[in-house]
Amino acid sequence: MFHISDRKINVGILGATGTVGQRFIALLASHPYFVVRSLGASERSAGKPYSKVVNWKQTDPIPAAVRDLIVNPCAPEHFADCTVVFSGLDADVAGDIEGAFRAAELAVFSNAKSYRRDPHVPLIVPLVNAYHLSMVPQQRSLHSPPLKKGFIVTNANCSTTGVVIPLAALERAFGPIESCLITTMQAISGAGYPGVPSLDIFDNVVPYISGEEEKMEWETLKILGGLSEGDDGLKAFDMHARTPLRMSASCTRVPVLEGHTETVSVRFAGGGSALFVVQFDDPMGSAAEC
Ligand SMILES: NC(=O)C1=CN([C@@H]2O[C@H](COP(=O)(O)OP(=O)(O)OC[C@H]3O[C@@H](n4cnc5c(N)ncnc54)[C@H](OP(=O)(O)O)[C@@H]3O)[C@@H](O)[C@H]2O)C=CC1
Numbered sequence: 001m002f003h004i005s006d007r008k009i010n011v012g013i014l015g016a017t018g019t020v021g022q023r024f025i026a027l028l029a030s031h032p033y034f035v036v037r038s039l040g041a042s043e044r045s046a047g048k049p050y051s052k053v054v055n056w057k058q059t060d061p062i063p064a065a066v067r068d069l070i071v072n073p074c075a076p077e078h079f080a081d082c083t084v085v086f087s088g089l090d091a092d093v094a095g096d097i098e099g100a101f102r103a104a105e106l107a108v109f110s111n112a113k114s115y116r117r118d119p120h121v122p123l124i125v126p127l128v129n130a131y132h133l134s135m136v137p138q139q140r141s142l143h144s145p146p147l148k149k150g151f152i153v154t155n156a157n158c159s160t161t162g163v164v165i166p167l168a169a170l171e172r173a174f175g176p177i178e179s180c181l182i183t184t185m186q187a188i189s190g191a192g193y194p195g196v197p198s199l200d201i202f203d204n205v206v207p208y209i210s211g212e213e214e215k216m217e218w219e220t221l222k223i224l225g226g227l228s229e230g231d232d233g234l235k236a237f238d239m240h241a242r243t244p245l246r247m248s249a250s251c252t253r254v255p256v257l258e259g260h261t262e263t264v265s266v267r268f269a270g271g272g273s274a275l276f277v278v279q280f281d282d283p284m285g286s287a288a289e290c
């Protein structure tokens with residue numbers, strides 16, 4: 001009998017020295033079929049052993065399998081052994097680098113925002129819209145030149161991820177939502193390391209996180225909306241167009257180390273409303289509790 005764990009898949013991590021990259025390494029350390037083969041970071045870290053350049057912030061020690069790996073520059077030729085890369089790159093550089101890895105026929109799963117608005121890139125929260133992965137063949141075929149294996153898939157903003165899970169469940173139970181009002185209380189871990197200055201966050205609530213509100217409003221529509229097909233035969237993300245959804249988010253940062261909280265108020269197109277609180281421990285996407 002075939003067991004998936006019999007088939008090892010070599011993976012690389014881009015941005016391996018950062019907060020998200022470290023979390024990837026910790027999560028993959030005892031994975032049954034992903035094996036971390038290559039680590040990438042900036043020229044500042046490249047050429048040195050991982051343990052010497054990383055400012056390790058996880059509770060468990062650096063896994064033995066990666067401690068002594070020499071960090072590579074983020075160029076596809078250093079990841080020739082890999083079929084998949086997970087990216088925790090700084091968004092300022094993720095666009096070009098992830099694009100080059102896709103063009104080199106690697107499967108790229110990114111945490112950065114750079115491709116989330118791309119009309120051919122799925123923005124996936126697995127419990128909600130895994131079916132959006134059906135966009136991948138079109139993404140490959142429209143690439144110039146067309147690709148056989150390369151593609152990019154992104155995950156969502158952490159606050160978006162936490163809220164779309166209950167929103168999708170509510171829509172399944174009670175029909176389309178027509179308006180949604182969210183207030184977030186986001187932990188400082190979401191801002192990475194060193195993150196928010198202590199004098200700004202200690203004994204305070206910071207009432208604004210740059211770009212966060214727009215991301216929550218836009219990403220929610222892409223994730224909860226379906227797929228439509230145009231006259232040209234191309235698939236498109238319909239952005240909840242069949243039953244328009246008005247989103248309004250207000251994002252704040254609170255002096256909590258880990259765990260975002262959000263209060264959410266929704267009104268259903270068919271009448272009725274709901275008010276709930278969602279709390280999740282891991283900004284990279286653990287299950288939400290309502
Ligand atoms: N989707 C989600 O839930 C979340 C997504 N994010 C996103 O993930 C990404 C990483 O965040 P975070 O880990 O906090 O960031 P960090 O600043 O901690 O890490 C950034 C990483 O990018 C690398 N890097 C920076 N510049 C370059 C370059 N020119 N070439 C190659 N590598 C480079 C750094 O390497 P070096 O150490 O050598 O400088 C480091 O490994 C961001 O885009 C962030 O917005 C973050 C939190 C949650």
Ligand SMILES: N[C@@H](CC(=O)OP(=O)(O)O)C(=O)O
Pocket residue numbers: 091111112113156157158159186187189190191209212215283
């Ligand atoms: N903005 C989130 C983390 C983050 O980096 O989001 P994004 O992946 O959308 O850039 C926070 O500060 O808690």
